[in-house]
Amino acid sequence: MTAAASFAGHPVLSKFGQLDFRPGKPARYVMENGLTVYLLRDNTLPIVHSTLFIAAGNAHDFPGKAGIAQMTAYLAKDGGSARHKADDIDKTLEYLGASISGDSFSEETRLDMTALRKDFDRVFDIYADVITAPAFEEEKLKVARDAELEVIRRRNDKPDESAVREAKRMFYGPAHPYGVRTELSTVGSVTRQDLLAFHSAFYRPGNSILAVSGDFASDEAMLAAVKGKFGAWTGAAAPRAGIPAAPELTGRKVYLIDKKVPQAFLVVMQKGTDYLTPDNYPLAVTTDILGGGFQSRFFREVRTNRGLAYSVYAANARRKKGGFLFSYCGTKPETYSQALSEMLKQLELAGAESPAEEEVSRSKGSIVNPFVFKFATPHKLVSERALEELYGFKEGYLDSFVADVSAVTPATARAAGKKYFDPSRAVIFVIGDKSKFDRPLADFGPVTELKED
Amino acid sequence: MNLSALLPGLLLLAAPLSVKAADAKALEKLGASVETDPKYPPVVSYTLKNGLRLLILEKKFAPTVSFAMTFKVGNVDCPSGKTGLAHVFEHMAFKGTETMNTRNYSKEKKVLDKIEATAQALIAEESRGASADRAKVEELTSRLSALEKEAGELSVSGEFTSTYEKLGANGMNAATAVDYTVYQVSLPADRVEAWMIMESDRFKNPVLREFYKERSVIMEELRMGESKPGSVLFENLSAAAFKAHPYHNPTIGWMDDLKKLTRTDAERFYETFYVPNNATLAIVGDVDAEKIVRMTEKYFGGWRAKALPSDAYTAEPEQDAERRVNVFFDAKPAFYMGFHNPGEAHPDTPALIMLSEVLSNGKTGRFYRNLVEGKSVALYAGSHHSLPGSRYPSLFLVAGYPKEPHTSADLEAAVWEEIEAVKKTPPTDWEMEKIINNYESEMVRGLESDLNFAKNISNNDRIMGDWKYDWALLARLKGVKPEEVSAAAGKYLKRSNYTIVSLAPKGAVK
Numbered sequence: 001m002t003a004a005a006s007f008a009g010h011p012v013l014s015k016f017g018q019l020d021f022r023p024g025k026p027a028r029y030v031m032e033n034g035l036t037v038y039l040l041r042d043n044t045l046p047i048v049h050s051t052l053f054i055a056a057g058n059a060h061d062f063p064g065k066a067g068i069a070q071m072t073a074y075l076a077k078d079g080g081s082a083r084h085k086a087d088d089i090d091k092t093l094e095y096l097g098a099s100i101s102g103d104s105f106s107e108e109t110r111l112d113m114t115a116l117r118k119d120f121d122r123v124f125d126i127y128a129d130v131i132t133a134p135a136f137e138e139e140k141l142k143v144a145r146d147a148e149l150e151v152i153r154r155r156n157d158k159p160d161e162s163a164v165r166e167a168k169r170m171f172y173g174p175a176h177p178y179g180v181r182t183e184l185s186t187v188g189s190v191t192r193q194d195l196l197a198f199h200s201a202f203y204r205p206g207n208s209i210l211a212v213s214g215d216f217a218s219d220e221a222m223l224a225a226v227k228g229k230f231g232a233w234t235g236a237a238a239p240r241a242g243i244p245a246a247p248e249l250t251g252r253k254v255y256l257i258d259k260k261v262p263q264a265f266l267v268v269m270q271k272g273t274d275y276l277t278p279d280n281y282p283l284a285v286t287t288d289i290l291g292g293g294f295q296s297r298f299f300r301e302v303r304t305n306r307g308l309a310y311s312v313y314a315a316n317a318r319r320k321k322g323g324f325l326f327s328y329c330g331t332k333p334e335t336y337s338q339a340l341s342e343m344l345k346q347l348e349l350a351g352a353e354s355p356a357e358e359e360v361s362r363s364k365g366s367i368v369n370p371f372v373f374k375f376a377t378p379h380k381l382v383s384e385r386a387l388e389e390l391y392g393f394k395e396g397y398l399d400s401f402v403a404d405v406s407a408v409t410p411a412t413a414r415a416a417g418k419k420y421f422d423p424s425r426a427v428i429f430v431i432g433d434k435s436k437f438d439r440p441l442a443d444f445g446p447v448t449e450l451k452e453d
Numbered sequence: 454m455n456l457s458a459l460l461p462g463l464l465l466l467a468a469p470l471s472v473k474a475a476d477a478k479a480l481e482k483l484g485a486s487v488e489t490d491p492k493y494p495p496v497v498s499y500t501l502k503n504g505l506r507l508l509i510l511e512k513k514f515a516p517t518v519s520f521a522m523t524f525k526v527g528n529v530d531c532p533s534g535k536t537g538l539a540h541v542f543e544h545m546a547f548k549g550t551e552t553m554n555t556r557n558y559s560k561e562k563k564v565l566d567k568i569e570a571t572a573q574a575l576i577a578e579e580s581r582g583a584s585a586d587r588a589k590v591e592e593l594t595s596r597l598s599a600l601e602k603e604a605g606e607l608s609v610s611g612e613f614t615s616t617y618e619k620l621g622a623n624g625m626n627a628a629t630a631v632d633y634t635v636y637q638v639s640l641p642a643d644r645v646e647a648w649m650i651m652e653s654d655r656f657k658n659p660v661l662r663e664f665y666k667e668r669s670v671i672m673e674e675l676r677m678g679e680s681k682p683g684s685v686l687f688e689n690l691s692a693a694a695f696k697a698h699p700y701h702n703p704t705i706g707w708m709d710d711l712k713k714l715t716r717t718d719a720e721r722f723y724e725t726f727y728v729p730n731n732a733t734l735a736i737v738g739d740v741d742a743e744k745i746v747r748m749t750e751k752y753f754g755g756w757r758a759k760a761l762p763s764d765a766y767t768a769e770p771e772q773d774a775e776r777r778v779n780v781f782f783d784a785k786p787a788f789y790m791g792f793h794n795p796g797e798a799h800p801d802t803p804a805l806i807m808l809s810e811v812l813s814n815g816k817t818g819r820f821y822r823n824l825v826e827g828k829s830v831a832l833y834a835g836s837h838h839s840l841p842g843s844r845y846p847s848l849f850l851v852a853g854y855p856k857e858p859h860t861s862a863d864l865e866a867a868v869w870e871e872i873e874a875v876k877k878t879p880p881t882d883w884e885m886e887k888i889i890n891n892y893e894s895e896m897v898r899g900l901e902s903d904l905n906f907a908k909n910i911s912n913n914d915r916i917m918g919d920w921k922y923d924w925a926l927l928a929r930l931k932g933v934k935p936e937e938v939s940a941a942a943g944k945y946l947k948r949s950n951y952t953i954v955s956l957a958p959k960g961a962v963k
Contacts, residue, residue, distance in 0.1 A: 009874060010650065012646050012647060012650055013616060013620070013647050013650060015649075016620055016643070016647060018857040019621055019641045019643075021516070021823060022639070042514065044470060044512070044514065045897050045900055045901065047898065047901070049896050089892065090815070090816040090817050092942040094814070094816065094817045094887055095817075095883070095886070095887045095889070095890060096890060096894070097890045097892075097893060097894025097895065098893040098894070114898070116894055116897065143825065143826050143829075146829060146856060147825070147832055147856070148855045150832040150854075150857060153785060153857060154784070154785045154832070154854075156784075157682050157784035157785055158627075158681060158682070158784075159680055160677070160680065160681075176869065177881075186582075225843050259783070260781070260783065260959075261675075261680045262676040262679040262680050263673070263676045263677055264630055266772070280586075291667075292613070293618050293619065294547075294611060294614035294615065294625075295611045295614060295615035295618055295944055299611075300611060302665065303670055304610055304611060304666065304667075304670075305605070305610070306666070306669075307665075307666040307667065307668070307669025307670050307672075307673070308669070308673065309670070309673050310670055310671070310673040310674035310677055311673075311677060330673065330676075330677050330680075331673060332672075332673065332676055342935075361619075362615055362618060362619050365618065365619035365620070365621065365624075366618035366619060366621070368621070369619070369620060369621020369622075369641055370514055370621045370622065370623040371621075371626075372516060372517055372621070372641055373515075373517060374905070375515055376514070376515045377514060377515075377901055377902065378514060381515075418963050
């Protein structure tokens with residue numbers, strides 16, 4: 001790193017400091033049934049978006065039914081509702097160029113709706129009905145289940161994705177809610193009764209936040225529409241099964257799937273953080289320095305200086321009960337050990353040495369200045385505000401984000417590095433053609449060879 | 454492959470977006486024109502004397518601005534034996550200039566020249582294959598590595614990208630396609646001038662340092678693609694369907710060509726195609742159009758125009774054969790079908806677009822209704838009327854992923870049944886109206902993301918010759934009659950114009 005760079009000193013370029021941006025605050029209401037509503041009116045385009053965030057996701061799958069959160073989210077709309085047959089919903093929405101879709105993530109479920117302003121009433125009526133009274137038609141359940149089973153059969157077609165999934169599974173353990181994988185048996189056993197039970201357990205107003213943005217007449221008018229469609233929906237915040245803490249790693253575990261593919265896919269997993277720890281601010285800086293962008297150490301050492309990879313990065317995947325820090329690289333098997341050694345070396349350095357002032361300042365800029373893009377459209381803004389509340393962040397988390405990241409110093413970044421980056425306690429997962437490896441994988445720790453399944 | 458992502462994002466009324474009369478007058482005084490027809494967003498267009506086209510849309514929600522600069526140069530323009538060069542240059546355009554990424558350019562240049570001479574000697578020796586002098590190869594490799602180290606000490610690696618990161622860049626990237634190359638980034642809105650400084654320097658004075666290391670990165674990108682079923686299918690389909698036209702070649706290039714590419718090749722490529730009269734710049738966001746016009750003149754006005762070479766490449770001869778390729782690959786079965794289409798400007802193209810949508814638009818599309826549901830033979834089946842490009846006649850593509858216990862052969866037969874059905878019975882009015890409604894809705898959605906809209910209008914302006922191309926296309930689509938869709942299916946989706954590439958699991962190899 002250099003401070004003597006010729007170009008950074010350009011009078012125009014150097015005049016831009018850190019951006020002082022505070023995201024707007026959309027109106028927030030809580031309805032009598034407990035549903036929280038965020039509204040942001042913006043008439044620039046004749047379109048309305050709505051997202052219902054539900055505080056339950058894949059981590060809350062019922063035991064033995066991995067995949068049920070996802071199928072419930074898909075089938076809310078695809079399976080029809082009390083007042084609308086599934087096929088009629090598709091016909092109406094697709095004729096209008098509107099959309100309703102559900103998806104589930106680790107800890108939340110989203111149900112999204114988009115409609116042109118002129119079609120809002122009609123689409124919103126369907127949207128509310130599929131959320132509050134889904135029918136889960138048997139025929140559509142079969143279609144969705146068959147599709148999910150085929151997706152499972154195809155899960156090893158893309159080895160880069162397999163490497164991350166399997167690394168996570170070995171890191172948490174295959175039974176942990178964050179490590180569990182859908183299987184033919186779990187998806188195959190999902191019945192309509194299961195979907196109704198999952199829906200009744202979690203799809204509740206007290207467990208949800210609705211975010212609506214776009215072209216509507218006034219907040220009052222939209223709130224009346226929301227009350228009209230969601231007012232009779234009932235259910236308090238849902239009790240959820242506790243998620244066990246992530247297991248403590250005491251040493252290094254190395255896993256290999258031997259597969260004849262043009263690249264070797266390397267994943268290093270370490271213990272990460274939950275959403276709320278204040279460690280996240282310095283850790284975000286340290287992780288960015290390590291593997292966040294074009295100028296990160298991974299990128300510079302593995303890609304730019306050695307030409308060993310196209311894709312190489314590190315990220316902190318936060319979870320409510322302890323997330324994971326992961327480092328990823330795709331590289332040719334003949335030089336895989338150079339890439340892996342360099343990654344481990346950089347992970348070790350991140351834990352051992354204080355980053356340079358210049359690195360910390362660059363990284364803070366690259367976190368703080370693009371923060372505004374999280375709020376670049378009306379719907380992004382309401383969604384960020386809804387998620388801030390859903391994840392239980394402290395009041396004003398988004399408002400003080402810039403100040404909190406700005407407060408990171410090389411010393412606090414180092415402390416976070418020391419606390420979290422220790423490659424001697426990590427899971428290393430490799431998928432690659434071991435007959436071409438330039439060094440035995442055992443050089444990196446005791447290897448367990450697994451079969452792709 | 455998400456085929457819907459390949460559809461152009463179209464636009465509709467955007468009433469609250471407007472340019473004030475006083476501003477419009479000032480802009481016209483500068484020589485810019487302001488779109489006033491309320492059918493379109495009020496885009497400001499301006500052409501510099503050197504031919505650089507500038508499009509601006511003032512759009513204020515967040516204090517951000519998005520930039521897209523499209524050059525009409527893609528893999529199709531690479532000289533023979535130098536496939537992948539367009540993409541290689543795109544990577545090199547992030548390596549700085551005579552003032553960026555360097556400590557002392559005059560000293561650095563001397564070392565860079567030595568690197569080039571050494572690399573060329575190395576490539577020449579390695580190209581002799583089995584008769585190459587191994588000792589000489591080793592000696593040159595080690596000299597190259599020492600010189601690269603020396604050059605590294607004179608450069609500030611990553612300064613260009615790091616400056617952008619510090620400024621708060623979002624979505625900084627570039628993409629090379631068969632037809633074009635686009636450079637994109639979004640910034641906080643107060644940093645427009647920073648962009649002007651960085652980009653005008655990048656395109657006027659690029660220095661292709663770290664060339665041979667970056668070439669290795671690109672070889673990894675190629676290997677990454679070779680691990681993915683979708684890329685493998687697409688590469689094989691293009692190679693089999695096009696025998697003569699350069700759409701035959703993968704955008705990433707053939708590995709053997711990459712091994713022989715030199716920095717000199719990339720510099721020549723740059724000098725030929727990276728000229729202002731081959732580019733359109735679109736700027737969308739919280740900006741002042743008048744200031745943008747002045748600033749663009751200041752920073753890009755001195756960039757010199759040059760005549761472009763002819764792009765009348767070898768036309769693909771008419772196909773009169775069914776071509777079948779089985780690729781042995783370690784993944785579950787899948788296939789891509791390709792039918793030669795007549796090119797974007799051809800009068801049959803709107804009917805082919807409607808045909809593609811009738812087959813695969815949404816859950817009410819015929820593929821979903823009859824193949825995913827109905828016969829239950831597919832996990833997924835999709836289509837697109839024109840891949841890989843639109844500058845030349847291209848391919849109508851159908852992608853199929855069978856669902857167990859069904860095979861690719863079952864799904865292929867089922868797809869053909871759908872095609873034959875459309876040939877016999879024209880689509881219903883409902884199907885036709887649905888497609889038009891979807892296009893209109895997509896036009897509104899296309900305006901939501903500033904960066905996507907910037908890319909849409911810069912690409913359409915430069916490649917299709919009109920930033921309003923999508924509106925013109927919508928008008929053409931509205932004019933298509935159902936029987937024309939059937940006729941287009943009959944004319945193009947036939948066995949003598951058919952290529953199919955299937956993945957067969959490696960275990961199937963005997």
